[in-house]
Amino acid sequence: PEGRSDTANVFAFVELKAGSAPSLTMLEVDRAPGAAGEAFRKQGITLPAAEGTAGDFPTAMHASNSQGLLYIFTRMGYVFVVDMPSATVIFRAQAADAPIFAASAHEASG
Numbered sequence: 001p002e003g004r005s006d007t008a009n010v011f012a013f014v015e016l017k018a019g020s021a022p023s024l025t026m027l028e029v030d031r032a033p034g035a036a037g038e039a040f041r042k043q044g045i046t047l048p049a050a051e052g053t054a055g056d057f058p059t060a061m062h063a064s065n066s067q068g069l070l071y072i073f074t075r076m077g078y079v080f081v082v083d084m085p086s087a088t089v090i091f092r093a094q095a096a097d098a099p100i101f102a103a104s105a106h107e108a109s110g
Contacts, residue, residue: 003037003038004036004037006035006037007065008028008031008039008040009028009029009030009031010026010027010028010029010040010063010084011026011027011028011029012024012025012026012027012061012063012070013025014047014057014058014061014072016057021046021047021048021049022046022047022049022057022058023043023044023045023046023047024042024045024046024047024070024072024082024087025042025043025044025045026040026041026042026043026045026070026084026087027039027040027041027043028040028041042084042087045082045087045088045089046089047072047080047089047092048089048092050078050092050094053074053076053078056074056075056076056078057074057075058072058073058074058075059073059074059075059099059100059101060072060073060100060101060102060103061073061103062103062104062105063084064105066109068083068084068085069081069082069083069084069090070082070084071103073095073100073103074099074100075099075100076094076099077094077095077096077097077098077099077100078092078093078094078095079091079092079093079094079095079100080092
């Protein structure tokens with residue numbers, strides 16, 4: 001997190017509401033009471049949807065500890081890359097024509 005040298009345990013989820021774009025929330029969990037610095041909390045991050053993707057939803061997520069990135073995969077094969085510290089969507093593309101239902105870490109690269 002910004003202004004801190006320690007790591008944070010972050011819980012991330014995407015909220016889907018009818019008639020609005022998917023919204024990403026990232027919250028720090030397991031923070032010691034009285035710890036220095038502010039808890040990591042980012043809310044209301046809009047995931048930009050491509051045309052014709054109504055009804056698409058996230059099916060897998062993976063956080064990269066070494067890069068500070070969150071990868072979100074959707075049922076329609078899209079991948080979103082979010083810079084966690086700034087809460088900015090930095091990339092979106094259709095990676096597959098088939099649904100992506102699982103993601104795992106590549107331990108060698110972090």
